Amino acid sequence: MSPISTTLRRTGTVAALATAGVLAAAGAAFAHVTVHPESYAKGATDGLLSFRVPNEEDTASTTKVQIFLPTDHPVLGVLVTPQAGWTAKATTVKLKKPIKTDDGTITDAVSEITWTGGRIRHGEFQDFQVAFGQLPDDTDQLTFKTLQTYSDGNVVRWIERTQKGAEEPESTAPVLTLTAKGAGEEPASAGTGTGASGSDSSSSSDSSSSSSSSAAEKTAASDSSDSTARTLGTAGLIVGVLGLVAAAFALVRVRNARS
Secondary structure, three states, rough: OOHHHHHHHHHHHHHHHHHHHHHHHHHHHHHHHHEEEOEEOOOOEEEEEEEEEEOOOOOOOOOEEEEEOOOOOEEOOEEOOOOOOOOEEEEEEEEEEEEEOEEEEEEEEEEEEEEEEEEEOOOOOOEEEEEEEEEEOOOEEEEEEEEEEOOOOOOEEEEEOOOOOOOOOOOEEEEEEOOOOOOOHHHOOOOOOOOHHHHOOHHHHHHHHHHOOOOOOOOOOOOHHHHHHHHHHHHHHHHHHHHHHHHHHHHHHHHHHHH
């Protein structure tokens, strides 16, 4: 094999390995537990949140999912959508500061929802849906810390928060962005309302009262994991280009030496 071919082959191999590593890291960014939609308007009513839980283990299944709702900025009127094969248990706590609503004063709220009994196998994911009556209007985001338990006893703690200007942690907690009221918000969809009322008919009075307000969801905020993946993908392309440049430079050097 000629010196030129050897040099090009080695340079190409290095570039390919570097690009593959970056793209693999980009794929891992999509494996986090996430909440959908990514944003809602502050104070939105009668909506639906979907927590997407992927299975990251090759030899174990996810058998338990625990989602912790913030109590400093509580989500009111929480109802759990029945999930085939899973049993859901909601835990409530007394609020330090009661919240006054059109329907009266709220003194407690759901702080944790635990799903057990089902399985999420390798290469699969599960969406766990939660309906709410009203979101808080005094904060810009809600963080839902999550624990994911596997059949081998391993527990993954999705509890870290992304700090401004810092790299995204490996175990980032799902975050819901709350946007300003009236900033491009749209009416809640019929499917969302059906999900809330189908879970518990006793909430019909709350739904009919709160549905008179016009707050609704907005889904324009960018997802942090998607941004990370795009950044890593761009870095992979840059690495590939640099590898080609290095190969061309090596080719010119070898030709000059031979001449």
